[in-house]
Amino acid sequence: MKTIWGRLWTIFLVPVVLFVLWLVVSADSSNFFFPALAKILAAFRDTWLCGSGAAEIAPSLWRLAVGFLAAFAFALVAGVILGSSKVARDYTEPVFEFFRAIPPTVMIPVLLVISGIGDASKIAVISLGCVWPMLLNTIEGVRSVDSVLKDTCSVYRIHGLRRLLVLTLPAASPQIVTGMRTGLSIGIILMVISEMFASRNGIGFTIIQFQRTFAIPEMWSGILLLGIIGVVLSLLMRLFEMSVLHWYEGARERS
């Protein structure tokens, strides 16, 4: 009985029931704030798929991608350097820990002052927010590379770039990926908030406009869109994780 259909059944039963329930219960909703799901879906189609909102998705995702990747590149380079040197770590870690402790969204007003309302300040905010978990996790991952593996590399005289590629980065990859996952979810928050706080375009900006003009079904459709973006990005992250860390999960299941 435990076939693929059984699995699909357990996966989709509750979500489908909830969806149908929402659809039915809200069908003749007269509550202004909670419109019928059918209306929301129609608004979703009209706004984000073929309407004016469609053009707002790309700038948001573009800023998120640039900000996240820039932060990742920096975290990787700096993390490998700092992870390899205890002295450098001792000097810098308290400062970094403090920066990580700052709720990343309060940097939005700061960056707004420094570099204005344009893309640069939003990308900077996203980078500045998601760099800390990635940096600190990379440092930790590089620092804790297994000593026997390090000895093995030394014995076989594996140095420099090859050592980085065959030892340091793969060994640190579980922590690096954990940092990326945290960084990405912070990045999404910052993408939305930076647009809600001050912007002329983007998903967050558009949703706030809907809320201010009481375009309620459209507003709900925006919430739906952000939810979908969150879910899709986390799925992509999961796929990335499975391709990079298949050995790690395999080894962990064994032990």
Add this chain to the structure above:
Amino acid sequence: MAPTKTPLKTVTRSAKFRGLVGFLAFLAVWEILPVAGVLPARYFPPFHEVLAAMALNLASPIFWQSVLYTTEAWFLGLTIAFVAAALVGLILGSIPILWRYTESTIEFLRPIPSVALIPLAVLMFGIDVKSALLLIVYAAFWQILIQILYGVKDVDPVALDTARVYGLGRWSRIRYVSWPTALPYAITGFRLGASVALVLAVTAELVIGNPGIGHQVALAQSAMALPEMYSLVITAGIMGVLVNILARFIERKALGWHQSTRSGA
């Protein structure tokens, strides 16, 4: 024969010393660069101005009121999220069939960014702490719930069988087997949830405008009172550090020297 206690102690002391030096160096650079004109002092006021603003804050009732508001929202949100997550987690964890059918739903709801709920919160509650609570609870709830579910999954089946053999009922099994196993995970969830809750508390104040540190930052920004703004950002950072310290402290208290305290998640 590795060197023993004495050198180890000196090592940690010198690490702390270096950390302090690093921190002071950072502050020195912050002070010097704007004064020397490398960074525009208009946007980057030198550290002593920010320090002066901090000193003014300490004498300002509005500042303390804001700190209190933020702390209150954080505490309330975290408490609600933790209690809810603990209840849901234990129920799902001890009724396997329920969990099997809700797992996908949880995995779907979890990555939805809580800030997506901001417009809804504003419509429902307006500029009120309830709006902030909605965001905080939503964000922290999933963090904690996931950890507790990991924990319940980690329960030793032999221990459960033992409990069943000795005739413990469902409630006793939760009380004496599931909960103690899940506790370290719950505490980890609490620690993660505590930081997330603070982030969302400040974020809500910033965007929605309910009173608190985040709102003060926004006000300082719109008044272009930069030293004040930086001093508030630092205040938020200090609150973040305190939340971490507090959560670690609770973790140690609650778990003694359980091994998970040291490995860290």
Add this chain to the structure above:
Amino acid sequence: MTMNDPRAGEARSRDPMLAIRQLRKVYDGSGRTVEAIRDVTFSLDEGELVCIVGPSGAGKTTLLRCIAGLLEPTSGEVMLAGKPIAGPSPGMAVVFQEYGRSLFPWMRVRQNVELPLKEKGKSPEERRRLVDESLEAVGLRDAREAYPWQLSGGMQQRVAIARAIAYEPKVLLMDEPFASVDAQTRAELEDLVRAIWVRLGVTIVFVTHDIDESVYLGERVVVLSASPTTVMQDVPIDLGSVRSQLETRADPRFGQLRGQIYALIKDAKHQV
């Protein structure tokens, strides 16, 4: 090289393959120094298999790390084929005790064995040949494409041995390689080491805390004192060149040698 006593060969006329002279290692913690190794001198001719045995805490691992070039000795020297070594040498390979941690879990067995050869600059054809031959020698030809964590502990240690012999070292260092596998696997692996030694004629230093193992495997056993370590005695093992788990261990001479080394190590413990 054939089955004759390896020590009788041509090696005698030249420098020893591996010579450790007055090696001393002092760990320098701040404000406190620990003398781990006081004075260790011994040498191996080409093609010898020598076991190093000592009481627990005898600084065996420290000694081996100094020989391998992973640690710098405080004084004294390690000579490989007449040349002093500074740092890990291409003429040496090491098999560590922690088999689970010495293989790269993100690489397949074949890649693990091949990696050092890439660094050595071997051509792809030669790498393939060496990988195949060495995996064949340890009986793991079929596990080429597996990941290390899919193998049992004993098999993982075989992979580490294959990696070491594929490297074609002049001297193979083994640091308690079988200390954490079960007894049956251990016996198999001991015979594997003997077989490889006979077949390839490689010079082997085998560190162990197990007296039986040292007598069973070695042509000589160097007995170390407790820390600070010195060489207590260099015991020749005259059990012939063909060993078998059943007959050798039942040989009265085996018992005598074992008793002799056991007494030495017991003395070593009391001297502390």
